Amino acid sequence: MGKAMLNTRSKIYVAGHLGLVGSAIVRKLMADGYGESNIVTCTHSELDLTNQQEVKDFFQSTRIDFVILAAAKVGGINANNTYPAEFIYQNLMIQSNVIHEAYLAQVEKLLFLGSSCIYPRMVNQPMSESAMLTGVLEPTNEPYALAKIAGIKLCESYNRQYGTDYRSVMPTNLYGLNDNFDLENSHVIPALMRKVHEAKLQGSSNVEVWGTGKVMREFLYVDDMAEASLYVLGLDKQIFAAHTEPMLSHINVGSGVDVTIRELAETIVEVVGFEGELKFDISKPDGAPRKLLNIDRLKKLGWQARHSLKEGLTETYGWYLKNIMDVRS
DSSP states (O other): OOOOOOOTTSOEEEETTTSHHHHHHHHHHHHTTOOTTTEEOOOTTTOOTTOHHHHHHHHHHSOOSEEEEOOOOOOOHHHHHHOHHHHHHHHHHHHHHHHHHHHHTTOOEEEEEOOGGGSOSSOOSSBOGGGTTSSOOOGGGHHHHHHHHHHHHHHHHHHHHHOOEEEEEEEOEEEOTTOOOOTTTOOHHHHHHHHHHHHHHHTOSEEEEESOSOOEEEEEEHHHHHHHHHHHHHSOHHHHHHTSBTTBOOEEEOOSOEEEHHHHHHHHHHHHTOOSEEEEETTSOOOOSEEOBOOHHHHHTTOOOOOOHHHHHHHHHHHHIIIIIHHHO
């Protein structure tokens, strides 16, 4: 295999292009000058990534230079607890099929998107890449986390045996355009943003927030994640190898800053323009006291996030008003 270079003539397959991260990566590619003919996408009805034969046929019939594997079955605590078999099976199948068939089709470069839940439940903060496989995982999303760990190890194993250049990035909590604002199964930022927005419309005096508000979380605007993903994918192979290890090659992607849930809620209140108060329901669970990624490896490679939390939330709220509220009105 020759040295693959990322450029606007490359054919890039973005698996999971309708999701939060995948759609941001497509936006970034288009902003960087990639035409629609260079960005290969397929909906689930066009290509079932859990079906090995379909994936094989796709890679054999379509010229692909690079793969960005952002497709995954994802969900919150309730979904992970209710459907653990689906979460481990579907993610293992998606990863195995795409990575193996990419290799057979001689795709030299691939980027796999993981999750910060790969790290043990009780781990030193901030969480460094070397913490993976050093302790027990969080039970509520263990099947999903195990699948993501397997994805990292698949990439590393193909690199070691076949000389491919398959890389993995581990994002922190992401939010932004195309997020899921369903109150039943959305993550903290879209759920809070919608609750605060609806309280503002209804003239409510307060908004309820789960927990004490004291736990700390790190958030990254999804457009920054897309930028980081393409940056890591585009790095020279020797530079990438110099900052990683063959069996510890994944790279954390985060903002490097965490905030309390109270601070997050207060910033959302400010962005939305809500005049009422926040009420913290301390009978509801807080979760882990802190979750912050160590991003030293990524910084040494020359990248860091550009959007502050307030800037990212402002962009997200603008998109919510235009795309979610316009649909309802």
